Amino acid sequence: xxxxxxxxxxxxxxxxxxxxxxxxxxxxxxxxxxxxxxxxxxxxxxxxxxxxxxxxxxxxxxxxxxxxxxxxxxxxxxxxxxxxxxxxxxxxxxxxxxxxxxxxxxxxxxxxxxxxxxxxxxxxxxxxxxxxxxxxxxxxxxxxxxxxxxxxxxxxxxxxxxxxxxxxxxxxxxxxxxxxxxxxxxxxxxxxxxxxxxxxxxxxxxxxxxxxxxxxxxxxxxxxxxxxxxxxxxxxxxxxxxxxxxxxxxxxxxxxxxxxxxxxxxx
Amino acid sequence: xxxxxxxxxxxxxxxxxxxxxxxxxxxxxxxxxxxxxxxxxxxxxxxxxxxxxxxxxxxxxxxxxxxxxxxxxxxxxxxxxxxxxxxxxxxxxxxxxxxxxxxxxxxxxxxxxxxxxxxxxx
Numbered sequence: 492x493x494x495x496x497x498x499x500x501x502x503x504x505x506x507x508x509x510x511x512x513x514x515x516x517x518x519x520x521x522x523x524x525x526x527x528x529x530x531x532x533x534x535x536x537x538x539x540x541x542x543x544x545x546x547x548x549x550x551x552x553x554x555x556x557x558x559x560x561x562x563x564x565x566x567x568x569x570x571x572x573x574x575x576x577x578x579x580x581x582x583x584x585x586x587x588x589x590x591x592x593x594x595x596x597x598x599x600x601x602x603x604x605x606x607x608x609x610x611x612x613x614x615x616x617x618x619x620x621x622x623x624x625x626x627x628x629x630x631x632x633x634x635x636x637x638x639x640x641x642x643x644x645x646x647x648x649x650x651x652x653x654x655x656x657x658x659x660x661x662x663x664x665x666x667x668x669x670x671x672x673x674x675x676x677x678x679x680x681x682x683x684x685x686x687x688x689x690x691x692x693x694x695x696x697x698x699x700x701x702x703x704x705x706x707x708x709x710x711x712x713x714x715x716x717x718x719x720x721x722x723x724x725x726x727x728x729x730x731x732x733x734x735x736x737x738x739x740x741x742x743x744x745x746x747x748x749x750x751x752x753x754x755x756x757x758x
Numbered sequence: 759x760x761x762x763x764x765x766x767x768x769x770x771x772x773x774x775x776x777x778x779x780x781x782x783x784x785x786x787x788x789x790x791x792x793x794x795x796x797x798x799x800x801x802x803x804x805x806x807x808x809x810x811x812x813x814x815x816x817x818x819x820x821x822x823x824x825x826x827x828x829x830x831x832x833x834x835x836x837x838x839x840x841x842x843x844x845x846x847x848x849x850x851x852x853x854x855x856x857x858x859x860x861x862x863x864x865x866x867x868x869x870x871x872x873x874x875x876x877x878x879x880x
Binding site (some may be wrong): 543 | 830
């Protein structure tokens with residue numbers, strides 16, 4: 492009887508811990524998706540010009556949390572952009588440093604025509620949390636898409652390894668997105684430029700493990716949609732959008748409605 | 759009499775100076791000056807102002823480059839450089855590639871290029 496009581500409490504505690512970890516990873520992953528002339532919630536293939544710097548701020552907020560990420564990108568070569576950032580979160584009115592991330596993007600295919608570019612890039616990103624007991628996240632992915640003077644489209648998929656020394660290990664994830672965009676006004680380098688996007692976002696989470704054993708009811712999918720915009724004037728860019736959870740399967744929840752804003756500068 | 763001669767000399771000097779200057783200005787207008795070369799780059803892949811900024815920044819690394827104009831709609835860039843700093847075609851291709859694009863055509867001229875597409879034939 493006593494054993495049963497403690498077992499029940501242990502299960503409740505683990506479930507609570509799992510919920511916190513999953514929420515934490517969701518928040519961090521949102522922050523990992525740095526906006527650098529690409530979809531706001533997904534990833535795009537665009538890289539910085541050689542020798543260019545791109546400082547930026549990304550703010551994301553939903554029910555009871557707010558994350559802020561300060562990042563700096565650098566164009567190592569015409570095809571390779573390195574991005575570093577620090578993430579802060581405000582969870583239940585407690586604002587604190589959460590960790591840093593390093594993101595590499597390498598453009599390995601490009602096709603150019605007048606007023607059009609088709610690019611494909613590989614992405615490798617790692618998030619190292621401040622708290623050593625929190626999971627590290629290694630993200631490997633690929634992204635491609637088209638930019639033109641009227642239409643945009645992007646697709647991406649990334650596999651996220653959740654690395655932790657804890658007994659409880661959340662399942663790895665596959666994140667993917669598809670985006671279309673349209674420029675409603677005539678393009679002019681010397682005028683503000685607006686592009687409107689619709690992003691479709693999906694996630695599959697594998698089963699979590701406790702001491703190496705599978706924990707049932709911990710995997711699943713969710714899908715979300717996000718109307719976003721990209722407003723720029725020469726080297727200044729403002730992006731914003733709202734993500735709405737659409738559907739889910741298994742044991743993971745749809746994302747709560749949240750908004751995201753980013754400001755970025757190319758220098 | 760002496761004063762009259764002085765006046766004639768003065769008037770002649772003014773006349774000659776005017777002729778020389780007007781001819782100089784005419785020549786300068788016609789040839790685009792003797793110190794500038796005008797460059798036009800037709801660039802593939804130009805699709806947004808935010809990414810085109812990298813091209814502006816790279817072109818501005820050419821010493822003395824000025825009067826840069828970017829036409830995104832028609833996909834070309836024009837600017838001028840002092841003749842002594844004139845970059846070669848290979849250098850210009852490299853500059854465009856470092857900005858993330860491809861230079862399809864490179865033209866040099868003694869005269870300024872139009873900012874409209876119709877003068878592509880120039």
